[in-house]
Amino acid sequence: xxxxxxxxxxxxxxxxxxxxxxxxxxxxxxxxxxxxxxxxxxxxxxxxxxxxxxxxxxxxxxxxxxxxxxxxxxxxxxxxxxxxxxxxxxxxxxxxxxxxxxxxxxxxxxxxxxxxxxxxxxxxxxxxxxxxxxxxxxxxxxxxxxxxxxxxxxxxxxxxxxxxxxxxxxxxxxxxxxxxxxxxxxxxxxxxxxxxxxxxxxxxxxxxxxxxxxxxxxxxxxxxxxxxxxxxxxxxxxxxxxxxxxxxxxxxxxxxxxxxxxxxxxxxxxxxxxxxxxxxxxxxxxxxxxxxxxxxx
Numbered sequence: 224x225x226x227x228x229x230x231x232x233x234x235x236x237x238x239x240x241x242x243x244x245x246x247x248x249x250x251x252x253x254x255x256x257x258x259x260x261x262x263x264x265x266x267x268x269x270x271x272x273x274x275x276x277x278x279x280x281x282x283x284x285x286x287x288x289x290x291x292x293x294x295x296x297x298x299x300x301x302x303x304x305x306x307x308x309x310x311x312x313x314x315x316x317x318x319x320x321x322x323x324x325x326x327x328x329x330x331x332x333x334x335x336x337x338x339x340x341x342x343x344x345x346x347x348x349x350x351x352x353x354x355x356x357x358x359x360x361x362x363x364x365x366x367x368x369x370x371x372x373x374x375x376x377x378x379x380x381x382x383x384x385x386x387x388x389x390x391x392x393x394x395x396x397x398x399x400x401x402x403x404x405x406x407x408x409x410x411x412x413x414x415x416x417x418x419x420x421x422x423x424x425x426x427x428x429x430x431x432x433x434x435x436x437x438x439x440x441x442x443x444x445x446x447x448x449x450x451x452x453x454x455x456x457x458x459x460x461x462x463x464x465x466x467x468x469x470x471x472x473x474x475x476x477x478x479x480x481x482x483x484x485x486x487x488x489x490x491x492x493x494x495x496x497x498x499x500x501x502x503x504x505x506x507x508x509x510x511x512x513x514x515x516x517x518x519x520x
Contacts, residue, residue, distance in 0.1 A: 272290065282468050284320045287330075288324035293323040293331055294333065296337045300357055316366050318368075318369060321387065322370070323371075328375040332401065335513050335517065352493075354497075355494065357383060358383075367467060368388050369391070370383065370387035370391070372392035375398075381445075385412065393449065404432040406508035407500045418486060
């Protein structure tokens with residue numbers, strides 16, 4: 224899967240006066256475009272979702288979609304992580320926007336279809352490493368990440384929200400860490416969430432596995448701003464993204480680094496947490512819980 228370049232190049236991103244320079248630059252641009260153009264993997268059949276990416280006016284947008292409430296199978300997780308890493312390094316990027324498509328849930332978390340297919344601790348660890356790689360890509364991205372939340376957020380989706388630097392949502396965007404209810408736990412996304420909302424709020428969210436409304440999210444720092452509706456959400460998102468893209472890029476990058484100062488390295492920790500989840504997902508409790516959920520839905 225080619226995750227290195229956005230789907231379309233940025234008009235006016237390269238401008239030189241000498242003809243040889245123009246040829247060299249556009250040759251490099253074509254090569255870069257070829258690297259970044261998405262190539263569907265063999266595991267991404269029709270209906271399994273998609274990730275799109277573009278850079279316009281300094282704003283890199285990474286958007287994901289899955290027909291099952293924007294849930295995340297391994298292929299989408301890998302693509303999201305790769306796209307975030309790629310646009311973060313792209314010279315045209317000033318700010319990164321993460322969003323999902325559709326008017327329903329922002330993200331339903333891990334794909335139950337894939338959870339059911341896990342047949343070994345190693346396979347389980349690798350699946351949950353998908354969430355770890357997304358969180359780490361967001362943390363390591365040198366550009367600020369603004370996330371648009373237009374609906375419910377569950378499980379791993381809460382980790383994506385928490386790893387963002389600025390989050391704009393609508394009132395119909397409650398969150399839930401449902402992992403404990405299906406026999407695992409929010410181990411991989413936990414550090415990002417705890418960093419954002421504090422240990423006490425995270426403990427309650429993780430232990431009761433219940434919903435928290437958008438007002439609670441804003442009060443605890445998970446959401447930065449709440450807009451009245453989707454139309455207002457998109458207007459505010461556009462204004463903020465263009466504003467950030469116009470700021471001094473060096474200052475923005477240094478501010479992004481400063482915002483994460485004091486946070487210990489997570490690479491080893493998230494790998495250990497992925498192994499924990501990967502083992503627990505094989506339990507009879509989890510198998511029965513997922514089956515019961517699917518019967519209800």
